[in-house]
Amino acid sequence: MMIMGLVMGSSVxxxxxxxxxxENARHATxxxxxxxxEMExxxxxxxxxxxxxxxxEGKASKFTVHFEGDEDRIRDLVATRMIVDTKTNMKQITLTATWKDSKHTSHDLSYATWYGKEGLSDYYTRVF
Known part of the structure; x- marks a missing residue:
């Protein structure tokens, strides 16, 4: 009985x-x-x-994230955008998100890219 209790307890x-x-993998995805x-x-x-x-908005600013439904919301989500001049006609853009899981453990995720005035991003711009 003791062995069965130990097996059952450890499996729970x-x-x-x-x-x-x-849950953490789902939120990170x-x-x-x-x-x-946002990066695109x-x-x-x-x-x-x-x-x-x-x-x-300044070099560092928060941007709003909207979710459909509330059944699996991400707690305390803060998303920030940082745009820094690295050299003439070149910027580094960093997006960072921090959130907490159900056990109130903090997590973060960052994306970074470089944006050039006449570089990779200059061939296509959106028009509204």
């Missing part, structure tokens, strides 16, 4: 740990998709739009 603990890991979408939006902007974004 292992299942709890496994569910927490699944959702947030990486959000950051990728920034990459499709013209140089003037990126400059205007820096002037209106």
């Amino acid at each position: 603990v292992s299942m709890g740990y496994g569910f927490t890991r699944i 959702r947030i990486s998709q959000i950051l990728q979408t 939006t920034l990459r499709s902007m013209s140089w003037e739009e990126v400059e205007a974004l820096v002037l209106t």
Whole structure:
């Protein structure tokens, strides 16, 4: 009986740990998709739009993330955008998201890219 109790107890603990890991992987996937979408939006902007974004919001700013439904919300999500001049006509854009899981453990995820005035991002700009 004692061995069976030990096996049952350890399996319950292992299942709890496994569910927490699944939750963290699901949240990291959702947030990486959000950051990728924001990054692609920034990459499709013209140089003037990126400059205007820096002037209106500053080099470091928070951006809002919206979720459909509330059944699996990510706790305390903060998403920030940092745009820094690295050299003439070149900027480094870093997107960072921090959040907490159900056990209130903090996690973060960052994406970074370089944006050139006449470089990789200059061939396509969005027009509204």
